[in-house]
Amino acid sequence: MLSTATAIAPPSLDTLLDGFTARPAAPGLDAALETLMRSLCGSHYDALPLPGQGRTLQRWQTLARVAGCDLGLAKLYEGHTDALAILAECAPTSFAREGIWGVWASEPPDARARIVARDGDQVRLGGRKAWCSGALQIDRALITAWDGDDRPQLVAIDLKHSTQRVTTQGWQAVGMASTASIEIDFDHSPGIAIGAPGQYLDRPGFWQGGGGIAACWYGAAEALARYLREHCRKPQADAHAQAHLGAADMALQGARLALHDCARWIDRHPAANAELPVRRTRAVVEAAAGDVIRHVGRALGATPFCRSGHFARLSADLPVYLRQSHAERDLAALGQHLAGTVSEDWSL
Known part of the structure; x- marks a missing residue:
């Protein structure tokens, strides 16, 4: 007798992303983002290698x-994968991590x-948190809040709580409009x-x-450059386009090498302060x-x-x-x- 139905493997990450890339451009908040994020989490594509544990480059490649x-x-x-890494570093192992997470640590003077x-x-x-990207699409967030001694404290919040008021009028940008960075007012809200x-900063x-x-x-820059490379493969591409492709390649190669080098440094020094290599990168x-x-x-x-909807979105969002x-x-x-670091060596 045949066994019961075999479990169906989830679609690959590339399959999920390629289908999303092909959709037409649309202004404003995009409900499809939340749907895809939940698919990525449900298929465990959010389980990236933690930084500093030997596979930082693989994390960044994803x-x-x-x-x-x-x-x-x-x-x-x-934001979600960063929150999971922060929780792995700072929270007790018993802490629940369900849902889509964000990290909001911006500290403007007026919020x-x-x-x-x-x-x-x-x-x-109490008070207000600004620059809350994706607040209308995610479930929970890690935010920085200030205690009585005026020290920043990381706090986990549930975005469904009724004592929080989301203010949506502040975001006017066309770029990144699909995950608008809005503000949240707290009124004795739990966390x-x-x-x-x-600890968050240290x-x-x-x-x-x-x-x-x-x-x-x-x-995002690499994806834009691919459009130029495809154009230059056509017979009608001229020397000007090829020169632009050469300049784009030069820029990307320098950035790629910097990212590779920085990831290696982090994996070799997992407990060290990575401010210098990361700022430089x-x-x-x-x-x-x-x-x-x-x-x-x-x-x-x-x-x-x-x-091209994909090109138009990237071009509006990346700046x-x-x-x-x-x-x-x-x-x-x-x-x-750099001025305060006596050991930094630029020698080849």
């Missing part, structure tokens, strides 16, 4: 692959979440303290996770992505912006996503770090 598909998806996916009451790990929150005050994973953002920038990748955007656009003209860098402020911080 982030880059998702970003090359769609940066709105990458925003949800990177601050505060811990207004505490009973052990159980806390109550769970994760780790010790200050742990090795803080800068290790910052390298994952650069991998997303790289993945983010600067290299940001510059490369800007170069690719410029060269691809000048070479291909208006056609892909107007006729906004790149602004997770703080531009000259980040370069100044890199320079300050």
